[in-house]
Amino acid sequence: MSQKASQNWTLGKVTVRDRPTTFPLYNCTAKVRGGQCPPYVTFLSHLAIIISFPLIAIYMTDQTLSPSQHPLASAIHDLESGRALLPHSDRNLVEVVGILESYGYVLDAYAINLNYIADHQCLVFFPWFKYFNGEFSLQKLLRHWWHDRINYEYAEYCMKGMFWHGGGGLDAYLDTDEFRQRIEPLIQYKFKYNPVMLGLHKLFPEFLPELVRQMCLYSGLGQFWRIMSDMFLSLSDRYNQGEIKTIPDVVQHILAGLVAAASNPITYRPTVGNSTFEIIPESQGITFLMDTAVPYVEAIFFRGTPFPGTISYNAQAYQIPLHQSDFAYGALYADPLPIGGSGIPPTQLMQDMRHFLPDYLHEIYRTEGRSETDLRVKICESFQKSMFCVTTAALKGLAPFPMDTTNPEEQAQNRQYLEQWMNRFTTSRLQQVRAGV
Amino acid sequence: MLSTLLLLPFVGALVLWIVPEKLAAEKYRWVAMGVAIVSFGLTLLLGWQFDITQPGWQFVEEISWIDAIGLNYQLGVDGLSFPLLLLNGLLTIIAIVASDRHINRPKFYYILILLLNIGVVGAFVARDVLLFFLFYELEVVPLYFLIAIWGGKRRGYAATKFLIYTIFSGAFLLAAFLGLVWLSGISSFNYEDLRSHTLSLTPQLWLLGGLIIGFGIKIPFIPFHTWLPDAHVEASTPVSVLLAGVLLKLGTYGLLRFGFGLFLDAWVQIAPWLAIWAAISALYGAVCAIAQQDMKKVVAYSSIAHMAFILLALAANTRLSLIAAVMQMVSHGLISGLLFLLVGVVYKKTGSRDVTYLRGLLNPERGLPIIGSLMIMAVMASSGLPGLVGFPAEFLVFRGSFPVFPTATLFCMVGTGLTAVYFLLMVNKVFFGRLPDYLAQMPSVTWGDRLPSLAIAVLLLWFGLQPGWITRWVEADVTALMEKSLESNAIQNQPFDLAIDWAIDRAIDWAMVTSLSSELSSGVGAIAPSLDIE
Numbered sequence: 025m026s027q028k029a030s031q032n033w034t035l036g037k038v039t040v041r042d043r044p045t046t047f048p049l050y051n052c053t054a055k056v057r058g059g060q061c062p063p064y065v066t067f068l069s070h071l072a073i074i075i076s077f078p079l080i081a082i083y084m085t086d087q088t089l090s091p092s093q094h095p096l097a098s099a100i101h102d103l104e105s106g107r108a109l110l111p112h113s114d115r116n117l118v119e120v121v122g123i124l125e126s127y128g129y130v131l132d133a134y135a136i137n138l139n140y141i142a143d144h145q146c147l148v149f150f151p152w153f154k155y156f157n158g159e160f161s162l163q164k165l166l167r168h169w170w171h172d173r174i175n176y177e178y179a180e181y182c183m184k185g186m187f188w189h190g191g192g193g194l195d196a197y198l199d200t201d202e203f204r205q206r207i208e209p210l211i212q213y214k215f216k217y218n219p220v221m222l223g224l225h226k227l228f229p230e231f232l233p234e235l236v237r238q239m240c241l242y243s244g245l246g247q248f249w250r251i252m253s254d255m256f257l258s259l260s261d262r263y264n265q266g267e268i269k270t271i272p273d274v275v276q277h278i279l280a281g282l283v284a285a286a287s288n289p290i291t292y293r294p295t296v297g298n299s300t301f302e303i304i305p306e307s308q309g310i311t312f313l314m315d316t317a318v319p320y321v322e323a324i325f326f327r328g329t330p331f332p333g334t335i336s337y338n339a340q341a342y343q344i345p346l347h348q349s350d351f352a353y354g355a356l357y358a359d360p361l362p363i364g365g366s367g368i369p370p371t372q373l374m375q376d377m378r379h380f381l382p383d384y385l386h387e388i389y390r391t392e393g394r395s396e397t398d399l400r401v402k403i404c405e406s407f408q409k410s411m412f413c414v415t416t417a418a419l420k421g422l423a424p425f426p427m428d429t430t431n432p433e434e435q436a437q438n439r440q441y442l443e444q445w446m447n448r449f450t451t452s453r454l455q456q457v458r459a460g461v
Numbered sequence: 462m463l464s465t466l467l468l469l470p471f472v473g474a475l476v477l478w479i480v481p482e483k484l485a486a487e488k489y490r491w492v493a494m495g496v497a498i499v500s501f502g503l504t505l506l507l508g509w510q511f512d513i514t515q516p517g518w519q520f521v522e523e524i525s526w527i528d529a530i531g532l533n534y535q536l537g538v539d540g541l542s543f544p545l546l547l548l549n550g551l552l553t554i555i556a557i558v559a560s561d562r563h564i565n566r567p568k569f570y571y572i573l574i575l576l577l578n579i580g581v582v583g584a585f586v587a588r589d590v591l592l593f594f595l596f597y598e599l600e601v602v603p604l605y606f607l608i609a610i611w612g613g614k615r616r617g618y619a620a621t622k623f624l625i626y627t628i629f630s631g632a633f634l635l636a637a638f639l640g641l642v643w644l645s646g647i648s649s650f651n652y653e654d655l656r657s658h659t660l661s662l663t664p665q666l667w668l669l670g671g672l673i674i675g676f677g678i679k680i681p682f683i684p685f686h687t688w689l690p691d692a693h694v695e696a697s698t699p700v701s702v703l704l705a706g707v708l709l710k711l712g713t714y715g716l717l718r719f720g721f722g723l724f725l726d727a728w729v730q731i732a733p734w735l736a737i738w739a740a741i742s743a744l745y746g747a748v749c750a751i752a753q754q755d756m757k758k759v760v761a762y763s764s765i766a767h768m769a770f771i772l773l774a775l776a777a778n779t780r781l782s783l784i785a786a787v788m789q790m791v792s793h794g795l796i797s798g799l800l801f802l803l804v805g806v807v808y809k810k811t812g813s814r815d816v817t818y819l820r821g822l823l824n825p826e827r828g829l830p831i832i833g834s835l836m837i838m839a840v841m842a843s844s845g846l847p848g849l850v851g852f853p854a855e856f857l858v859f860r861g862s863f864p865v866f867p868t869a870t871l872f873c874m875v876g877t878g879l880t881a882v883y884f885l886l887m888v889n890k891v892f893f894g895r896l897p898d899y900l901a902q903m904p905s906v907t908w909g910d911r912l913p914s915l916a917i918a919v920l921l922l923w924f925g926l927q928p929g930w931i932t933r934w935v936e937a938d939v940t941a942l943m944e945k946s947l948e949s950n951a952i953q954n955q956p957f958d959l960a961i962d963w964a965i966d967r968a969i970d971w972a973m974v975t976s977l978s979s980e981l982s983s984g985v986g987a988i989a990p991s992l993d994i995e
Contacts, residue, residue, distance in 0.1 A: 361824065361896055394905045398826040 089435050096446040099454060103442055104427055104435070108416040110409050111458055112271040119406040120274055120413055121263040122385030127407065128256030129380040130373065131249045134179035138246030146239045146294040147214045147232065174379075175372035179245070185323045187241045189348055192319035193310045194244050194290060198237045203303070207236045210294070210301040240304060243292040248316040251288065255281035260382070271413060278417035286313035286421075313421075321418050325411060326448060328353035355411050356452040360404035374400035377407070409457055419445055462507060462520050463536040463586045466546075469500050470575040470582075477572045486567035493571035494557045500578070501550035511543060513933050516941035518588060518653075531642065531649045535588040540938035541717060542585045544787060544931055545710055548794045549581050551920075552706040555913040556699035559802055562909075570611060573603035574699075581707050590638045590719065591650040597634065597711060601627045604700070604708065612695040619688075619695035626678050626688040633675035634715070637668045641723065644668070656723055665727035672720045673735075679712030680768045682742045693761040698805025701757065705764050706798035710790045713771045717786060721775055725945065728778070735776035736862070736869035742769035743876030750883040756807065756814040759887050760800045763843060766876050767793050773866065773873050774858045782861030783939045785854065788931050792842075792854035792924070799839045799917040806832050806910050807891070810903045816887055821896030829906055833892040835914050840884035842921045845877050850921045853928035 092100045099109055110116055137157055144158060145151040153160045155168065155176045167173060197203055211232050215221040225232050259277050262268045268277060289311060292304035304310060330337045330344055330353045337343050345351055358370055378399055381389070389395070389402045420427055424441055425434035473496030477489055511519060518537030526534045538546060557574060564570055580600025587593035601624065609620035642650060645658045660668070678685040689709075693701050721728050746766030753759045767789070774786035807822065808814050810829060823833040842849035845856070855877055863870040924931055 359895070361827065361898075361901060393902065394827065397905055401826045 089432070089439055092439065092443060094443050094446050096449055096454065099449070099458065100439070100442045100446055103416065103419065104438065106272060106427060108271045108275045109412040109419075109454060109458070110271055110416070116271055116409060117263075117269075117274070118385060118388065120271065120410040121260055121268060122382045123377065123403065123406040124256040124274075124410050125260035125382050126377040126380035126385075126403075127410065128253045128260065130174065130376045131253035131256065133174045133376075134176065135246045135249040135253055137174075137176045138179055138183065138242045138249065142239050142243035142246055142292065143294050146296060147211070147235055175376050178370075178372040178376065179249075181372075182320075182324050183238075183241050183245045185327070185329055186245060186319055187238060188329070189323035189327050189351075190319070191322055193308075193315035194240065194304075195319060197304065197308055197310060198240055202308075203237075204233060206301070206303050206305075207233055210236065210296060210303065213299055213301070214296050236303065239294060240292050243294075243304070244290050244310075244316045245320065247288075247290050248312065248320055251281070251285045251312060255285075274413050275416045275420070278414055279421055282313060282317065282417055282421050286311065288312040290316055317418070318422070321415065324354055325356050325415060326354045327351035328355065328357070352448075352451055355408065356415065356449070356454070358404070358408065358453070360401050360408065370404065371400060374403045374407070377403050408453055412454065412457055462503065463522055463538060466500055466503055466582050466586070467579055469496055469503070470578045472496075474572045474575040474579075477568055477575070480568075482568060484568075486563050489567040489571045490557065490560065490562065493574055494554065496575060497550070497554045497557055497578070500582075501547075501554055504547055504550040507538065508543065508547065508934075511538075511934070513540065514937055516540065516937040521588070523588075530591070531647075532591045533589050533649070533651065535592065535651060536586045537588045538586050540934045540936070541787060542714065544791050544934050545707070545714055545794075546582065546585050548710070548791055549578070549585065549707045551916075552702055552794065552798050553578050555798065555802070555916065556702050558909070559702065559805065559913045560699045561697075564611065566610065570607070573607050574703075576600075577603040577607070577703065581711065584711050585714065588652045589650045590641070590652055590655065593715075593719075594631070594634055594638055597715070598631050600708065600711070601631070604704070607700045608692055608696045611697045611700070614695075615691070616695045619691040622688045623692045626681075626685065630675045630678035633671045633678075637671035637675065638719075640664070640668050640671070652718075652722075659726070660724075662726050662730065665724045666730065669720055669724040669727040669731070672724070673716070676712040676715040676720065679715070680709055680772075681712070681765065682738060682769065682772065683745050683765065686742075686746075686765050689765065690758050690761040693764075693801070694755060694757050698801060698808070701801040701805070702798045705760070705801055706794040709764065709768060710794055713768060713775075713786070713790055716772070717775055717783070721778070721783075722942070732776040732778060733866065733869075736773055736866040739769040739773035739776060740869040740872035740876070742766065742772070743873045744879070747876045747879035747883065751879065751886065753883075754816050756804045756816060756819075756887060756891065757801070759816075759883055760797060760804060763800070763880060763883065764793070764797050766880065767797070767843070769876070770855060770858045770873055773862050773869060777862035777865040777870075779861045779865060780939055780943050781857055782865075783942060784932050784935050785857030785861045787935045787939075788928065789854040789858055791931050792850045795917055795920055795924070796839055796843045796851055799835065799914055799921065800843070802914045802917070803832055803836045803839060806906065806914070807836075809910070810906060811900055816890045819891040819900070821892070821894045821900070823892040824896040827901050827903065828892075828896050829903070831911055832906060832914065833888075835911075835918050836892065837888055838918055838921065840880075840888055842925070843884060844881040847925075848922070849925035850928070852925060857928075857932075 089104075091097060094100055102108065102111070110120070137155060140157045141151065141154050145154050148154075155173070156164055211225060212222070215225070221232075255278060258281075259268065259274065262277065268274060289306045289309075290304065291302075291306050291310075293300050293302050310316075327348065328351060330351075355370070381403070385406070389399055393402065419442070424437045425431070427438060429435055429438065473492060477492055480489075480492075507520060516539070518539050520536075520538055522534070522536040524534040526532050553574070557571070560570070560574075577600050580596050580598075580603070583596030583599065584593055587596055605620050605624050608623060609616055612619060638650065641655055641660070642648075644660055644664050645655060647654055647658060649655075674685070678688075681689050692704060696704060743766045746762045746764070746769065750759050750762035750766065753762060771786045771789050771793075774782040774789060804814060807819065807829065811819060811822070813819055822828045823830055838849070842851040845851045859870050859874055859877075862873075
């Protein structure tokens with residue numbers, strides 16, 4: 025069974041057009057043509073070929089893909105069948121929609137703050153009140169110190185993650201000459217009365233551009249989350265109206281949102297003093313999906329950073345991969361249990377989401393486990409489920425062909441695509457999430 | 462007033478005995494709690510009226526009881542016993558709070574707790590040695606039942622072992638007390654009468670030997686210690702708290718009050734041996750603690766090690782060390798009480814005390830973060846970290862003992878260093894790392910679980926910063942004891958500096974073990990009592 029399955033898998037992997045060239049009998053025939061076999065053998069061989077070719081053609085056009093042998097084959101088959109990485113259940117649906125609603129509110133706040141910082145705190149070296157969105161008051165300061173606030177630090181953590189891991193057109197643009205040319209007027213204008221800074225800028229020409237690059241990431245992530253926030257809140261509205269009934273519905277909603285916003289331009293025009301500078305013009309062609317969404321998923325969902333917490337990492341002992349591309353510390357790999365210590369970034373997100381939980385989900389959490397005490401763990405578990413839905417939408421959106429294609433060749437390519445992705449999921453929390461652990 | 466402290470729990474026990482059997486466990490608990498709180502309040506009132514500048518007995522009560530055998534109902538409290546009285550009052554309340562709200566046979570349980578309280582209070586306030594003995598024996602009975610009925614799987618074995626050891630302890634004590642009265646030729650067991658009568662050295666040595674064995678079993682020192690780990694492991698959490706916090710102190714209190722107080726000449730003679738015994742006990746307890754896998758056993762062996770410091774301080778017989786001995790009793794009572802409480806919560810929530818099974822309990826969401834933090838605080842206190850009560854207590858012990866028994870003190874200091882080793886091993890294994898999935902669904906910790914521990918933790922910190930709140934009770938009486946010590950025939954007025962130089966020279970000249978025996982042979986202990994470092 026295993027050997028047969030392996031052969032079939034190879035068949036599916038290689039395109040039909042190439043298939044006969046590897047057929048063993050054909051190779052044998054070539055040898056026969058070399059005159060090493062008696063004439064009757066040659067005749068029988070040719071006869072066999074003539075008879076077998078139509079049969080092979082019939083076999084290959086009628087065939088469907090055989091089951092994948094990948095360790096995460098069940099997930100692959102679910103995706104191919106139009107389902108999601110997260111199996112559907114009423115409980116999963118409530119958790120995912122509920123948590124995405126609270127996430128939507130949190131992202132809304134994050135996006136507003138990221139865009140504010142990008143637009144109004146550009147090249148401000150000590151942005152003391154950057155989390156106040158330009159609305160500073162003593163009362164707000166006291167609330168901030170009392171920690172009655174949104175943890176905007178988490179948004180910055182994600183921004184820095186994207187900045188560090190790079191990828192996509194936005195990241196590539198930041199290293200171009202055009203970018204350097206566009207930011208120079210900004211720098212000159214900002215420090216026109218500050219000869220010391222301008223002198224330092226000449227001495228250390230990478231310092232200020234690097235700060236502006238970071239501001240570009242602030243802006244890029246802010247614009248990305250603006251769209252995602254609206255998408256998650258509209259999902260919740262549709263669920264409340266009874267339009268979302270299954271997990272595949274959730275995935276479809278997200279996929280539609282991603283596709284609709286895919287080509288939205290990402291631009292950046294910070295205001296310094298009374299002047300506005302166009303740092304990322306629309307003409308650069310930097311778009312929502314490929315230049316912010318995909319790098320975000322790669323940086324935050326997959327790679328992440330080994331943040332300090334209850335687990336210590338020893339890079340010298342190779343406990344951290346040598347290459348950034350091999351990192352697997354993202355949201356899809358995060359262990360929900362150790363969260364909660366001070367300074368652990370995901371905890372800040374869970375802390376923020378608990379303020380916006382819909383009542384129906386909060387009530388479920390209250391009746392389970394340690395009620396309010398381990399709320400952040402439960403939020404994290406639900407959040408991880410929802411992120412696998414977002415990932416499903418992203419995988420479907422980026423697949424070479426629609427998942428419901430009937431063309432065997434396209435199916436085969438989709439299979440190859442999915443199996444490559446599943447290789448990355450083998451150490452993720454996917455199996456636990458699917459098993460309901 | 463002191464009789465009220467005895468009568469209250471008795472009346473409480475009587476009320477519990479009279480009320481119907483079928484009441485909810487909570488109601489028995491509230492009665493016992495009320496009695497314990499009122500008793501503790503009365504003890505605090507005593508403290509308010511206590512004159513700390515005056516040595517000797519205060520709040521004296523005396524009723525003639527059985528003249529034929531010279532037994533009188535004579536009560537009193539002084540600076541040596543009052544801190545322990547307070548400790549007992551506090552830990553009794555905490556033990557009741559920490560008791561299971563739905564415990565089986567609650568009526569009998571709380572009656573036994575109150576009877577235990579009577580025994581301990583009586584022993585601490587008795588001015589008559591026979592009365593002390595009666596109370597000392599009285600507490601054995603409820604403790605036996607508390608272990609035998611509400612203990613763990615091997616409770617029968619542990620309770621019986623405890624009973625056998627304690628019976629032997631009592632037998633040695635009774636023999637020593639009777640021998641003292643007989644040899645003194647007086648017809649009373651009154652403590653002051655016996656103290657004013659000095660026996661010759663040889664009978665003193667015999668009688669003191671009996672007392673040391675008797676109290677040594679109770680404390681316990683090696684090799685009399687084997688009942689303690691079993692008793693702790695099998696006892697329920699509140700009983701462990703009382704056992705470690707108060708009951709073991711009966712032994713050290715007895716050594717100080719009767720061993721040191723009544724047989725000073727003999728005490729001075731054997732002090733070097735006692736110091737060596739203390740060092741061995743401290744090291745042995747520490748090494749055994751390192752090897753344990755059961756958290757309760759770790760704490761139990763730690764108790765053995767830390768109680769040895771009290772013996773060292775008593776053996777050194779300086780003003781500072783005697784103050785330190787009482788302080789260490791209180792300190793150990795609080796720290797071990799807290800440790801047993803915390804281990805109890807861990808066991809209640811996880812069902813295990815096995816350090817190889819438990820892990821990651823400091824997890825902030827699904828672990829025991831506050832309990833774990835308190836545990837870290839308790840082990841720091843036990844290790845003598847400055848700012849917590851263990852530091853002034855152990856520092857005073859070592860500071861007071863070092864001039865007299867430098868080598869033994871150094872060994873004991875190694876023992877306290879090992880405290881950090883075994884407790885940090887335990888804390889590291891149990892509380893750090895990732896919480897395993899099989900522990901991720903622990904039940905919530907309630908404030909009822911935390912409050913008793915928090916109350917003791919506050920005291921650890923308070924007495925760590927203000928050790929004078931303990932030592933001030935003791936100073937006057939220790940000064941009086943030292944005056945008696947100075948009058949002793951064994952006193953030789955050797956200059957302090959000379960003795961220090963001599964001890965240091967010996968320590969340098971000889972290897973550690975050889976030095977120990979040379980300390981004995983050269984009679985440093987004999988000159989020790991005069992070495993008041995203050």
